[in-house]
Amino acid sequence: MTDLHTPYRRAIFSGPAVWVLHLLIPVAALWLLVARPEMDVRWQHHPAHFWLVLFTAAVSVALGVVVGDAARRRDDDRLFLIGLAFVVAAGFLGLHALATPGIILASSNTGFDVATPVGLLLASILAAVSSIEFSPAATRRLRRLRPAMWTAVAAVLTGWAALSLLEAPILARPLNAEIGQRLLVAAAFLGTALYGVSALRYYLIYRRRPAVMLISLITAFTLLAEAMFAIGYGRNWHASWWEWHVLMALAFAFVAYSAYVQYRREGSPAGLFHGVALASTVNRMRRDYADALDELARAMRQRAEFGDDGTLSNQISSIAGRFDLTEQQLDVLERAADALGRERTQTKRLGALVTVGQQASVNTDERQLLEKAMAVASETFAPLRLRLGLMTDGRLEFADGGVSLDPTEGATVVIPLDVKGHRAGQLEVTHPRRAVDDTELALLRSFASQLSIALENTRLYASMEDLFRSYLSPDVATSLIADPSQARLGGEIADVTVLMADLHGFTPFAERGEPDDVVAMLNTYYRVVVPVILEHGGTVVQFVGDAVMAIFNAPARQPDHPRRAARAALALQEAVERVRGAHPEWPRFRAGIHTGRALVGNIGSDEFRNYTAIGDTTNLAARLESAADPGQVVVSAATRGAIGDIATVEPVGPLPVKGKSEPVEAFVLRSLGS
Structure with missing residues (x-):
């Protein structure tokens, strides 16, 4: 379209000097007529x-x-x-x-x-x-x-x-x-x-x-x-x-x-x-035109959703009168509003794709993922109607219990969801009044692709977590899956509480029994011991024969980690006693707990590594565990002080500890209040 100012710029302002020259001609003519009266002719x-x-x-x-x-x-x-x-x-x-x-x-x-x-x-x-x-x-x-x-x-x-x-x-x-x-x-x-x-x-x-x-x-x-x-x-x-x-x-x-x-x-x-x-009026008009553009965009979205052309015409007439728009201005605004409405819709839908791509995480359940993704998509892709079906035991099942629609009838479009080259489900899309257009179809295919990737990642996380949890503490496994860089060698100094427990009299028991019986005893014990530790937030870092080591406040931070470790140790003893009710000949656990600073991280080599805590804190916990009687939990003075008055303890007296020049103060933990 030709600029409205162009004819005037060419004719008048093609050059300021030319424009001034034209306007000076009358002044020059007047000067000539006044200076030369004989030229100032009379005509009445x-x-x-x-x-x-x-x-x-x-x-x-x-x-x-x-x-x-x-x-x-x-x-x-x-x-x-x-x-x-x-x-x-x-x-x-x-x-x-x-x-x-x-x-x-x-x-x-x-x-x-x-x-x-x-x-x-x-x-x-x-x-x-x-x-x-x-x-x-x-x-x-x-x-x-x-x-x-x-x-x-x-x-x-x-x-x-x-x-x-x-x-x-x-x-x-x-x-x-x-x-x-x-x-x-x-x-x-x-x-x-x-x-x-x-x-x-x-x-x-x-x-x-x-x-x-x-x-x-x-x-x-x-x-x-x-x-x-x-x-x-x-x-x-x-x-x-x-x-x-x-x-x-x-x-x-x-x-x-x-x-x-x-x-x-x-x-x-x-x-x-x-x-x-005035500038204030011009600014007000610009705001009015922006408001008119927004109203037109809303009206056009309503037409797209509800198909009411009559309502749109009335709204356009109302907007034209209210904002004092000419036919050409209104035509320009209509086209701009249509473009703006499409852009906003596209932006909103692209945002939905990003949201779906961010849904998958380590702890996300597959059903929850799909429900959230479909809730976002149903809102942002309206008035399109979306249905998601998943393959279960070779059959396609929909959340509403319905059957798959025939894509040859009406305006239904079926978009497959593939995970690792296998059909995982399908997305069915229907517009209530018309066929799905190419722009919508392209976005929906992107959405289905994002959904497939999110679904694949969620299943991958789940399988990796199941595998890792067989060898690692859940917190460590979750942390590594979420951020694999944490598997690098090394660590950081942190305040932790270390729980050490082993079986008193394990060696004589192992010598008297068959190896199969010894392994069965250990597995039975660990099946009750490990859940107790995990339930209280502990991280099981290693098993050494009949001994188990757990740390608290790593990798997840726990402000009350001394109390968590104490409750876990008492609960561990109760669980073991319940098992020994059927096997009184089995040895009993003894436990030691100490709170202090330790190097927490991955120890080992590039080929094999272990997540653990290294330092004097770990050593002292092991010495306290060795000093405990079967069925007892012995805690250090540091742990006793961190637990507070809710603990019922008995002083053990100064304990000579290997590697310590002075005896350490220790306590037998009897119970723990709320």
């Missing part, structure tokens, strides 16, 4: 003067009405002042037309003769004021003054006409030639300056936000400035006098022609002068 033709001035007044008042209507629509003070300036100029020009002798009045008088410079001077004041960017407070004051200003204009025009027609002394007799000439020159210079300031200020506005009508106003104010200058130096009925009449006519006609061209382009007068409005 009353009908030509009457119709020229009357035409100019008619154009000016028409512009005043159109601009005033735009001011009312947008409640804009700048447009109000410009419209008022056109009306003031038109009123005084009409009075000046009456000064043409022999047309309506038998003879002219001073009141009608000077009406033009007076009207153009008043209009120049209004034009200069209109170029100001008003503050909100000034806007409110001016808004209150609008009725009074219209009343004042009507009163001045009516009074001027009445005084002139009644031949009042002040307006009926001719002015002294010398005084009159001085007044005209003063008015000419003042009007020229005000129109020049107006043109300059509107040019600065045009630089910030180009608009066709701004170009027209700049040109018109420049021509009116030249006309005011010509009024001061022109001679009645001579070429210099005719010049300012022609300049006035060109100024108003140029604005009118520009408005007509823009009206032909837009198909409505509603937005002709929007580009001239």
Whole structure:
């Protein structure tokens, strides 16, 4: 589409110098006529003067009405002042037309003769004021003054006409030639300056936000400035006098022609002068258009969902009236709203794909994954209807208990879900009113692919977790699956509580019994011991024959890890005693617990490694376990202090410990309160 400003830029602003040159031609012509009086020819033709001035007044008042209507629509003070300036100029020009002798009045008088410079001077004041960017407070004051200003204009025009027609002394007799000439020159210079300031200020506005009508106003104010200058130096009925009449006519006609061209382009007068409005009005219009765009986008989404074209038409008509939109603006907004609605829908649906891709995690259940994914998809892909079927024992089963739809009937599309090359299920898509389009189908295939990947990852996590849990503590297994980099050799210093337990008298028992019986005894014990430790949050890091080692506060952080370890040890003894009820000949467990700092991490080689805790804390726990009697739990002073008063303990007394220069204080843990 051709830029609306292009014809004017080419014709007028193709180069600033060219534009200025055109506007300086009338000034040069006036200078020549004043400097060479013999060239300032006289031509006195009353009908030509009457119709020229009357035409100019008619154009000016028409512009005043159109601009005033735009001011009312947008409640804009700048447009109000410009419209008022056109009306003031038109009123005084009409009075000046009456000064043409022999047309309506038998003879002219001073009141009608000077009406033009007076009207153009008043209009120049209004034009200069209109170029100001008003503050909100000034806007409110001016808004209150609008009725009074219209009343004042009507009163001045009516009074001027009445005084002139009644031949009042002040307006009926001719002015002294010398005084009159001085007044005209003063008015000419003042009007020229005000129109020049107006043109300059509107040019600065045009630089910030180009608009066709701004170009027209700049040109018109420049021509009116030249006309005011010509009024001061022109001679009645001579070429210099005719010049300012022609300049006035060109100024108003140029604005009118520009408005007509823009009206032909837009198909409505509603937005002709929007580009001239105050910055606050322009910003408000932009917000209105943004709101209109949002409303249209919502209306189009509703049509897409519910198929109600009648409601959409009514909403479009309502939006056009409420936001003062032309047909072309509305057409552009409709296309933009349609594009915006599609973009938002696509963005929302792409977001759903990302969400589904993020659903799979180590601890996610397959059914939960699918339920969450389908809930997200059903909402974001509406009004499409989605059904998910999964293969179970070679049969396709749907959550709603229904059967698969026939894709050859209606608008149903079937998209397979494949996991590792095998059919895992299928996604069925139906639109309630039409076929699924290509864009929707492409997104749905991506969604099905994401769902297949998420499903595959969830199943992989589950199988890996089942495998790992056979060899590792659940917390360690989960941590490694979620972040395999944690399997690297090394570790970190952390506060932990270490629980060590072994069977007292295991060696004699193993020597007396058969190997199969010994293994059966150990497996039976561990089947009850390990769940107890895990239940209390412990991490089983190793089995060494009849001994088991567990740590608390690693890898998962547990602020109450000493209490967890103590409860686990007591529960372990209770579980073992229940097992020994059927096997009283089996040896009993003894346990030791110590809390302190240790190096926690992976120890070993690249080929084989073990997650464990290394350091004095582990060694002391092992020494305390060796000092315990069968069925007892011995804790260190550090663990006793961390557990607090809820523990019932008996002092063991200072224990000599291998590797320690001084005996350590220890306690037998009897019970633990809540």
